[in-house]
Every structure is written in structure tokens, then in C-alpha cells.
Amino acid sequence: MNISDGELMSGILASNGFELVERPEEADVVLVNTCAIRDHAEQRVLGRVAQLNGLKEKNPELLLGVTGCMAQRMGEELVRKVPYVDLVMGPDGYRGLPDALGTIVASKTSGVNGLGAESAHAGPGLVQLEPRKKGKGKGGGLTVLDLDPTEDYEGLELRRTSTVSAWIPIQRGCNHRCTFCIVPYVRGPEKNRNPQAVLDEIRGVSERGITEVTLLGQTVNSYQNGDWDFPRLLRAVARMPGIRRVRFTSPHPNDVTPALVAVMAEEPAVCEQLHLPLQAGNDRTLKRMLRRHTVPEFMEKVEMIRSGVPDIALSTDVIVAFPGETAEEFQDTLSVLREVRFDDAFTYRFSPREGTPATRFPEEDLIPEDEGRARLDELIQLTRGIQRQINQAEVGWVEEVLVENRGREAGFMLGRTRRNKVAVFRGRELQMGSYQTLELTRTTGATFVGSLVGDGSGKEEG
Numbered sequence: 001m002n003i004s005d006g007e008l009m010s011g012i013l014a015s016n017g018f019e020l021v022e023r024p025e026e027a028d029v030v031l032v033n034t035c036a037i038r039d040h041a042e043q044r045v046l047g048r049v050a051q052l053n054g055l056k057e058k059n060p061e062l063l064l065g066v067t068g069c070m071a072q073r074m075g076e077e078l079v080r081k082v083p084y085v086d087l088v089m090g091p092d093g094y095r096g097l098p099d100a101l102g103t104i105v106a107s108k109t110s111g112v113n114g115l116g117a118e119s120a121h122a123g124p125g126l127v128q129l130e131p132r133k134k135g136k137g138k139g140g141g142l143t144v145l146d147l148d149p150t151e152d153y154e155g156l157e158l159r160r161t162s163t164v165s166a167w168i169p170i171q172r173g174c175n176h177r178c179t180f181c182i183v184p185y186v187r188g189p190e191k192n193r194n195p196q197a198v199l200d201e202i203r204g205v206s207e208r209g210i211t212e213v214t215l216l217g218q219t220v221n222s223y224q225n226g227d228w229d230f231p232r233l234l235r236a237v238a239r240m241p242g243i244r245r246v247r248f249t250s251p252h253p254n255d256v257t258p259a260l261v262a263v264m265a266e267e268p269a270v271c272e273q274l275h276l277p278l279q280a281g282n283d284r285t286l287k288r289m290l291r292r293h294t295v296p297e298f299m300e301k302v303e304m305i306r307s308g309v310p311d312i313a314l315s316t317d318v319i320v321a322f323p324g325e326t327a328e329e330f331q332d333t334l335s336v337l338r339e340v341r342f343d344d345a346f347t348y349r350f351s352p353r354e355g356t357p358a359t360r361f362p363e364e365d366l367i368p369e370d371e372g373r374a375r376l377d378e379l380i381q382l383t384r385g386i387q388r389q390i391n392q393a394e395v396g397w398v399e400e401v402l403v404e405n406r407g408r409e410a411g412f413m414l415g416r417t418r419r420n421k422v423a424v425f426r427g428r429e430l431q432m433g434s435y436q437t438l439e440l441t442r443t444t445g446a447t448f449v450g451s452l453v454g455d456g457s458g459k460e461e462g
């Protein structure tokens, strides 16, 4: 979602006369787009922003902004923490980005920070902080933090970073309240885009030669707009001319329905891949997380998906050391992972996020850091071992890959299979975005090494 939001901001700025430069040193405006999901990510942002502030010594006119979920979460606290930041803007503010930058430039010239009522650029959601005294050069900053239920993101041009694959946001925000999660507080309630606008956008990317799209939403499969539910939209996307691969992320297990599985099974363009967040494999923990399903219900969904799409590759998210998780409950999670055997797992130690309900569990429920780390290590060992076994069994398979990039080593290319497995292979300068057939010859555990089948022209792939 953040890559997509970055493309949105670049697009909005490009259509207002800004140019994208390669390096921060060349820029007049630097925006750091942020994630708030974990404390670690936020700490890294603070470090990066401090580093970028060094550029102001050479270029005092440089505007430095922090955008995205961390900006929304911290708001004015962020301005106080890093007073040299000129702009703090949450995810619903991007349409007003050019105006906000214009306002800051005007205020710098006049020596008053923030948005005055008399400003030609005045718009909703722009908040004036303390006036900056002329010449002081520090303190204050413009914050744009209103979550806007009317912002539908329509009519905005994205500036896409890939010529191979496109992220298509179809939904923003979330109606759930998982107790560990900050997303509903920084992105607001669920908003689903107009289906025709989504299809028009995909038609546009297809006309530019992009053949793979990934539909994005916090609980993407709860999408509903008028008569359009997610299975209907997915089928329509899968049938669009020129689209060869469709993925979507992240679904909520509760919204995995027979209708959705039918579309996945019936539409050739829908890839045999699904990221299905488990979070925990114990009912009491799931309840405390407010995930709104039980382990048996999750397993039923896995069963439903696997019977509809037998060769599907499943991945998941798991959080360990959630407050109150006992050693036995953690073992339950490992048992579920052994049973499901996910192809990939994103694993985390619980990170308390201020403002979320999980921070209100009693202190005695908190899992000591060393215990949490030990659980995470055990979890990683298990999930990596399962991944290695699965991938080893796939060595020798012949798979179609979409060429995404050059490999790290000269002469190598990188492609992705329909089941979302990455393979590097020796290839002459193959065209990015072409489809090739590979034999998977070896696995490192997480990724594959393959060799081209055929002449590499991709012509046999049509």
C-alpha cells in the first residue's frame, strides 16, 4: 500500500509541475513515506529524517516532509520531535500535497509558518501550528492530518514505478479493530473505490503493456461497492484484455467464501497464490486479538481454498508473544503452522502500538523480551524449515515466470512464478515484463535458481 501511495504522491506532484529526481541531494522537496505498524519501522524513519535534515545545510530551501501512517499517528508530536520537518501529512491528505507545499514556501517567504486564513491555498484539513518567528528557522511545521471519509482518490494520476506489474488500491482503511493494530486509527474506516474506476485504471495499465496487477486493500476481500462484491470485481479484472496475472492482498479469513474460491479456481488469470494472515494458532489468543474467527474456522477456510485450487501457494503473518500468550498457546500456533505448512510466513514479535487496545492489557500479561525473542526464533526456525522442504520438493518443476528485474549478479535475471516464488536465472538481457519458461534447478530455501527452457524469446508463451 505504501508503494502505491508513493506512486500516488509522485503522480499528484508530477501533474502539478514537479519532477522526480534520482537522489535526495538533487531535490527541493523530500518526502519520507512511512509505516506505523511497528515501532522498529518508526525508529528507522526518525533516523532517516535526521539524516536527510543534514541536506538542509547545503540547501536551506529544502522542504522535508513526513507522510503516511506514522505521520498520521504521531501528528504534532512528530513536529515537536523533529522540529525541522516542514510537513506532516496523513494518508488522506495527498490530494492537497501541491497546495500544502505552496503554502509552506509562501510561509517561509513571509516568515510565518503554517496556513493563514488569508492564504490562497487554504483548504480543509490544513492545520496551523505555532507561528514561527521570522529568521528563527525552527519549530512548527504544517500538519495535514484529517482523515477524510469523502476522499475517494478518484481522478488522481499515479506515477507507476514498475513497467511490469501494477499495484491497484481498491480499498482503503479497515472496519476491523484487531487489538494489536494501528491501521484503523491511522487510515480510518473502510472505503471501497468505484468498481468502474478500478476497471478503467486497469485498462489504462494494460494499454501500457503491463500484464500483472495486484489488487490492494487492508481486508481486500471484504470489498463491496453497490452490487459489486470482491468475487465479482476479481472476475471482471481477470477477464480484462491484456491482463495475464491477477493477485490480491491481504484478504481477511472471514471473507474467504465459496464464491471467491470459485473465481480463483475458474479464472485462469488469477494466480495460484494467497496470503492469508493467521496471526495466532490458539483460540484464546485469537479472541484477545479480536480476529473474529477461531482456529477451526481458519482451518476450514484453508481446506476450502485447497480443495478449489489444489496447487495454491499459501503465505501468512504470525505474531508471537502477544500479551497473555502462554507457552502452551504459543505451541498451539506452531502446531497449526506444522499442519497448514505455509509456503512462506512473515513473523513478528508483538510490538505495542500506542492507542491500540492491546496496550491496555495488564502489565503482568506482557511477555518478557527474552522470552518473546526465543519464541520468535523458534517460530522462524520452524517456518523456514517448512519453506525449505516445500521448495526442495518443487525443484525440477517447470514454471512460467514473469521477468521483473535484473539479478544481483551480472548476466542474471529475476522472475516470479504464478505461485509467487522468486527465481533467478542466467539470461541474456531478456525483456522486463516478458514471460519465460524455467526449470527450477535448485533452491536456497526461500528462492530458486532456474534455467531457461527454450530460446528465451518468450514467444512460446504467446
Ligand code: SF4
Residues within 6 Å of the ligand: 174, 175, 176, 177, 178, 181, 182, 183, 184, 218, 219, 252
Ligand atoms: S483486519 Fe485487523 S490487522 Fe488487518 S488492518 Fe484491519 S485491524 Fe489491522
